[in-house]
Each structure stands twice: as structure tokens, then as C-alpha cells.
Amino acid sequence: MKRLSNVLFSIAAAAALTTGFGIAQAAEPINAVIPFDFTVGKTKMPAGHYSIETNKASRFVVIRDVANRRSAIVLWNADVPSQRQESYLTFRVHGSKHYLAGAQSSALGVAWDLAMTSAEREAMLAAGNQTQTLFLALK
Numbered sequence: 001m002k003r004l005s006n007v008l009f010s011i012a013a014a015a016a017l018t019t020g021f022g023i024a025q026a027a028e029p030i031n032a033v034i035p036f037d038f039t040v041g042k043t044k045m046p047a048g049h050y051s052i053e054t055n056k057a058s059r060f061v062v063i064r065d066v067a068n069r070r071s072a073i074v075l076w077n078a079d080v081p082s083q084r085q086e087s088y089l090t091f092r093v094h095g096s097k098h099y100l101a102g103a104q105s106s107a108l109g110v111a112w113d114l115a116m117t118s119a120e121r122e123a124m125l126a127a128g129n130q131t132q133t134l135f136l137a138l139k
Contacts, residue, residue: 034048035047075114098134
């Protein structure tokens, strides 16, 4: 039953994302080379080349590796005003585990944050509440 719910959520998210892109003009995706394994939402992603797509009309973020081996769809937790002119990804690091925490897109003029999952909270506790924030600048 839980698997069916996850599948239905993924289908609904994809439909909503497509609708949002149809209504508002989408900016070019953010392209990034992420040099470490990381987790986004509940999906573990290997180090590699990624495309991150979103727009102001949609609260969904699609993270897809360029080789199309894996992808994840997550919801923005908070829309934060842009404070810098560059684009970057933000990761929360607990011990040796990296979790995508947010991003800033200079093309969109918006920054967004992702909520901490229960698995990430467990990793934070296991690391003794020692959390670092890592910014990965994008070109």
C-alpha cells in the first residue's frame, strides 16, 4: 500500500510539475558536477553530473543525473529571497553523509530550501548533532 502511495505521489508530482512549466516560462536548468554521493529527499544519488530543474510557478524540484540513471522529485520547503548573484547548491553534512538542503538560481532570482527528512535527522543524531553546511558554487 505504501509503495502504491509513493507511485501515485510521483505521478501527481510529475503532472503538477509539467503543468507548472506549461503555465510559466521555465529557466534553463542548473547544471552541476557533484563530487560526492548525496541524498535528496529519500533518494540516494551517486557523485556525478546533474541537472536541477524548477521554476517560480512550481514548488517541485527535479534532480536528474545527466546519464539518466537516477532522478528525484522533491517539494520546496521554503522560498527564500535571493541574496547573491551566483547560483549554488547547499548541502547539510552529518559525519560523512551529504544531504541536499537547497539551492539558489541566479537565472530564476530565487533560492529554496528542502526540509530535513527523518533519515537525515537520524544521521545528525548519529554524528552527535555535528552539522556542517557546504556550498557548491555553480557556473
